[in-house]
Amino acid sequence: MKNKKLFKWSDAKLYLIVIAVLVGIIAIYQPILAIIGALVLGYIVFYSFRSVQEKNKDFTRYIEDLTDEFDSATKQAVFNMPFPLVLIDENGSIKWYNTPFLEMMVENEILNERLYELVPNISLDEILKRDKDNPIDLSYGDKFFKVYPNFVETKKNNITIKTIMLYWVDNTDYVLLDEFNKNDRTILGLVYVDNYDDVKNNTLDVNRPLVLAEIDKQVNAYFSQYNGIVRKYENDKYLVVINNEALEDVEARKFDLLDHMRELNVGNTIPITLSIGMSSAGDTLLEAYENAKASIDIALGRGGDQAVLKTGNSFEFFGGKSKAMEKRNKVKARVIGYALRQLIDQTDKVFVMGHKNPDMDSLGSGIGILRAIENRDKKGYLVLNGENPSIKNLLDRLRIEEPKLFEKFITTEEAATLIDEGGDSLMILVDNHKPSFTEAPELLEEVDKVVVIDHHRRGAEFIKDPVLIYLEPYASSTSELVTEVLSYMSDNINLTKLEAEALLAGITVDTKNFTFQTGVRTFEAASLLKRAGADTTIVKKLFRDDINTFINKAEVIRTAKIVFNTIAIGRLEEEMDDSLLIAAQAANELLNINNVEASFVLTHVNSKIHISGRSIGNVSVQLILEKLGGGGHLTSAGTQLSSMTIDEAEKLLIENIEKYLKEGEKA
Template identity: 30%
Template sequence: MKRWILLGSVLVLLGLSIYLFLPYASFESIEEILSFSFLIFSVVVVFVGLYYNLNFQTRQKIKTLQNRLSMWTKLSYHVNQVGDEVFNELPIGVIACDETFEVKWANPHAKIIFEQKIDGKNLKDISEKLYSQANSNKVKFIVDIKGNQYDVTYRPDINFFYLFNVTEREEVRKKYSEQIPALGIIYLDNLDEALGSLDVSEQSSLKGEYLAAINDWAHLYDGYLKPYSDERIFLICYRKNLDLMIEKKFELLDKIRDISNENKVRVSISMGIASWDIDYEALGVYAQNAVELAEKRGGDQVVVNIQNQKIIYFGAKNDASSKSSRVGVRINAQTIKDFIDHSSKVFIMGHNQADMDAFGSMIACYHMAKVSNKPIYLIVDMDKMDRTVQKIINIVKDDIKEILEHMITTKEALELLDSQSTLMILDTQSPKIAMNAEVLTKTEQIIVIDHHRVGDEGFNAMFSVIESSASSTIELVMELLGFYNMNEEIHISPVEATMMYAGLVVDTNNFVYRTGSRTFEVAAQLKDLGADTSEVKTWLRKDFLRTMEINKLLSHVEIFLGHFAFVVTRDIYDDRILLAQVADAALQINDIDAAFTISRMSEDTIGISARSFQKVNVQVLLEAIGGGGHFSVAAAQIKNRSIKEVVDDLKNMIELEYGQGGEIVKVILQEDVKGKGKKNQIIEVANGYGQFLVNQKKAVLATDEALDALEKEKQEILEANQRHIALMKSLKGEIDGKKVTLGIQIGKDGKLFGAITTKQIVEEFEKEHHILIDKKKVELQSEINSVGIYTAFVTLNKEIKAQFEVHIVEK
């Protein structure tokens, strides 16, 4: 109706306009009147047409909107019905919480799941697992609630939880997991050797006892056994039975050990078990790698490698988290190999006046570098070699032509060295006594291997192997050599082995000083390589003139304070071995605790060689005058001082340190003093020794001002330590639980092609997690010899260790 009124109004206005216009219009003919009328009619038609068209579109839009509204009204009803069904009838638990995880609402099924009234309760009181996962910002996880498994989806933006019962799915998954095969390889270690002395009947009986024990144990876990030699047995079982073995901690180890103890034989068992959802060929490789790892760790243990789990050890003598020496040696060897493989050339150098330990180590390192097919150069200035070394090289020169061909002078080395070269420094950590200090400036890729105590000055090395507990550098290098190349044996000639053995003998003084079980293991290894011990004795034998010279020097021995022998001469002796032999001979005098040989080595250099028994620390005494060494073996070279000054200083220190009587004073140590105390410790000493420590700037008198300053310093250190500990704890939280994945190629025989180093691990960790870790602080739980999950420990300080997983996968 309104549309018609509007249309009529428009037409009336149009007619009125024409009526008012006509008096003023003048038409001269009927044609003009008709034209004007047609124009007015056309305007009216156009206007009416536009009006109806617009009106039609409006009606259509309104109709469309009315249809949609009707559809939405109907759909809303059905959606509401479905929503009500989801929230109230379907088996989906829905929980709504506030910011403090207090339950504000739960649908009926959620209340059925928890079998209690949960509205108004804190989520932590309802389900600790649900709360902890949500509090850790996990959005999808599985929880166990009253024996049922639930997939949980958490919406942190609205604090909603959706719980779906997946118990049946998880049971199927569990059953499948339990049926995954586990393949084990069992070795009876040392069986033939241990039973070799028994008669046939005793051997058969004892073998039967071992096999019966293994069979009874396997029968408990429904395992299938198949021997493939007297000492090798296959074991096949299900994963669920392997889990039971793990739970019982492989009690077979104790059973085998008991049988061996009862029969007084040294037979143990090593076992490797792998359980992965892969084909049997690959599974067999993993099991073989596991049993080899058990053997390398010393046997009498089980190594278990389960897919997506850390490698587990049972029966190992060392704690699983501790670093065994063999694992450490292997990692060091592989790290050195990695550096050498990526270098352009390899240079090997010892210290000035290199002895047989240094030269023998150079020979061993030559064979290590030879494996990597790099150009190798032994830096040797013959005038800077020990006289004994010169003598031995001259004797065996026809038998070590290959070594001699690779020897160059420092002058030649300076021309060949470049920034991509690797320089190996052996038997010293001090740039001052390196064979040539200028060589050190030509490359930053320096590797140091040494057995001396760390001094104040050292090389800026990219990698170091330093163990002051080792008897010699030969001991360290031979251990590294055993793990440097696992694919093929490194050949060392009998003459070379004999020269290395000579270095071992010289540094231990015929296995008297600083020897341990490792020392004798290396000696046995060199003997197996053909070392001639009688030849070494011949090489090191004193000639007539040397013997007479030693006796001549000993004839002037002076006994100081009843227990200290001084052999002092103003003659020039540039033979350090001779000085050491004189000190060794003087130490054999009854009641002597330490012996010192002091002579000129040149016009401006005084040499001291010191030897002692356990009562006297000659290392500390000689360090005070610029020397160093070990507790019972030390040496020093002092320039631009007189013999009398050096002897007086040494006697003064001995009297202050070991003399009796005198007033007692308190001093505050400014650095660690072996046998006396640690830095900042307050100790009581004789007045003379106290003044000596003060003069050496190793201590200050414990005055009131000094004590106040010490207390303030301790407080500052305490606060700094607390800040550091807080920082390390924070860093531990960032590292713990994380993982890195490294791929490695596996050869046809199942062995790893290459090695995983701590350098690779920390680089991958930084790449994945943006946290930089010092590779020197990373320690692997065990060597990496197979795909699997390994644990890496990071020593952040003495008390804080973080750990993360290293996943090794096949490329």
């Protein structure tokens, strides 16, 4: 450490010290020479000191001259800057500006004016939040700018003054180019005629060519007005190519081609409906086509007569006004039955799962699938994490009358253990197609294959890569679909009396005692279950409630209110074990009020607000509740809202009902 300090002396000082030491030594032996040496040393020290001072003065003058030149160059650069520049204070008042900025402004006298008053698109708060690397995008007049802020602080009389420099970089060419590319981006769409064969077969021979030609004409004329290309590649299928600007116009018109086609009357005896699938997402034409294909699949899965538009990672729905038409041919049910039988035969363990808070349709269809598995001599399990009031009566009967069947009901943990033991596993989802709504979403990632059997209109969320899909929105219930599949899987369905009653209960609850969404095949399925031993009187007993449920349901009905003349809204203020059951039953009962076309009941469930929606068919409760993250059917739907009170949920519901009615989305 000492040596380091010693060697910090400059070389000049070191030389002078050495000379002084030598002069001292000489003084001992030759004093006269020492005096001469001392004088010489003094002169050297004086000369060195003067030289250093002169050099310091020269350097200071150089720095001052350089600073003056720099200040002059800076001022010249600022004054002659080719893009607009303005200086404002913390209050937004203009303190200085250059010529390009003045030329850009409409007003001539702008000094000391508030910038945000001259340029309405700019916000002082927004400026203060930004930095030089985070510019503000804004438009002024017919130009677009990126405004880069720079903050300068100066002191005057011990007061800190903050000045904001705003550099305006013209970004107009880039914005216009980007907008052109966006508007001109190629959009692919698919248009299917839902009921082409039915329209063709139910039209007189003399009118048939005119009807089919009019369908082509309507589709071509609609997209040709947007300079689009339409190519028919099958009798009932069209490929559409338009640009993004045209798509925005079609979207603004809410795909009114659906309405034009439905109102077409040139000799056809039944209305013509279309399904449209389009996508504004996709970097390549192949991706655009795949996204359009996914959109048309969703439109068909939701029952047709609607358009589905994919934007980014989400879907938008238009139309969906009509009830899904019942398809009378049973080919698909037979094909599904055969395919399901093969999948079960090739699997070691089969799991069945419904939705959270299962109802009679979810449990009944699950029990029906267990029977199908049993008929193939395979191990089957139904994933159920507890009971709720809507299925309690059926579970109580199962414990007593069918203990072996009840043993097949397992929890999520037990199912995970069985899957971990190895072997091929198959998961059959019933009465639901949304992963987040299943009893145990985590199990979907563990099993090898997934099958979906559901009667709800398809939503944006869907099971990833299922091996088999039986999604039929026309059906009354999943129990109806399962009953049909059972009849095609084997000659003898082997249903026990209780199993048949469980399936019949599922049909009964979703059709509201065979009054809604009921078709010919619904009664055919019911008759098959009746032949298997189902007793309608016992089925009715499965829906009996205790006195408290009746009282709470009556209170919801008593306090309900009517909005928009035809919509009933009720509330169950207190959370209880059977809140969901009461809400669903109360919503059904509210439909019995004169002039009420739809009803909604709100209640508390697990720190969320649950909404049950019901309709007689003139209002789509599905479209209303889909906007709130839910789903279901035209006449029966539900949703759950988080992080809000029941008052806030009701307000949000009313806003969506009003929006739906204004858009004219009535069935």
